[in-house]
Amino acid sequence: MTPEGSVLVVSRPDDVTADSVIEELNRRRVHVIRLDPGDFPADITVTARLDEHGMRGRARTQTRVALLDGIRSVYWRRPRSYAAPAGMGEQDSRWCREEARYGLGGILASLPGAHYVNHPWRNRDAEYKPAQLATAARCGLDFPPTLLTNDEKAVREFLREHGPVIYKPLRSTDYQDAGNRALTVWVEEVAPDQLHSGVSQTMHLFQKRVHSVADLRVTVAGDDVFTVRIEGSPGIDWRRHYDSLTYSLIETPPHVRKGVRQYMDAFGLVFGAFDFGVGRDGRIWLYECNPNGQFAWFPEPITGAIVASLADQLQHAGGRHAS
Incomplete structure (x- = not known):
């Protein structure tokens, strides 16, 4: 010891x-x-x-x-x-x-x-996407119009009002095919002819698509905030295109910093990984916050900085103060 x-x-x-x-x-x-x-x-x-x-x-x-x-x-x-x-x-x-x-x-x-x-119960509370977006609204963070439903008619109305629209899963749940290969449900755009009665079988999340020029991954560890601009994705879900991406550590926009701080406090989190999209007009849209998100795939200077911040939290139980 x-x-x-x-x-x-x-x-x-x-x-x-x-x-x-x-x-x-x-x-x-x-x-x-x-x-x-x-x-x-x-x-x-x-x-x-x-x-x-x-x-x-x-x-x-x-x-x-x-x-x-x-x-x-x-x-x-x-x-x-x-x-x-x-x-x-x-x-x-x-x-x-x-x-x-x-x-x-x-x-x-x-x-x-x-x-x-984070405390496991705080992680659990912060994993629910409806709670994430409701909290984001209270914290002044912008997010795209969103529909949660099992009503096919409501989805069609939402498409007419806000199209194009994307679908995303509410949780990253383990799923395997007949050969026991792990499968992933990616974020995809939804066309009206793809909708059918299967919508009624469970809850679904639909969201107005943001035509983004870049994505932002904002990682918070204690008092430290690391904002990485991600560019080069040829598709909607940049997680499918790691080999095409470029990463640059940038200054966190002040209103984003303020909003994520309030969000972290609302859920009682020490660590959080926020995903944002930057629209063509420069507006920054929150997609979600993973209270236990990955970061080891960033280039070493970025990963190393986040690792050091987390190690400070764990070693000193309070971390260091950063700008």
């Missing part, structure tokens, strides 16, 4: 974003423990005692031991889902998973005195 306490990183094994932060903390000789709830109970043993003195105990992985009252900060990234022992029936398996979620999950969310980046 270091004098400053340990940093707990909660994430899955194949998380390059978490890897980059852990490497920086290791370089600084900060004691790091990595834990993935998806490894419980097979490879993790936890004992927690609670009394009038609070919580104490330990979590043991295959390589590390974390004292529950010795965690200085928690980097909550992208852990796998809670699991159950193999070979159980569906009902028993569901029971074990839910007990793990509310038991282990409750422990990890209640570590005494720990600084969370």
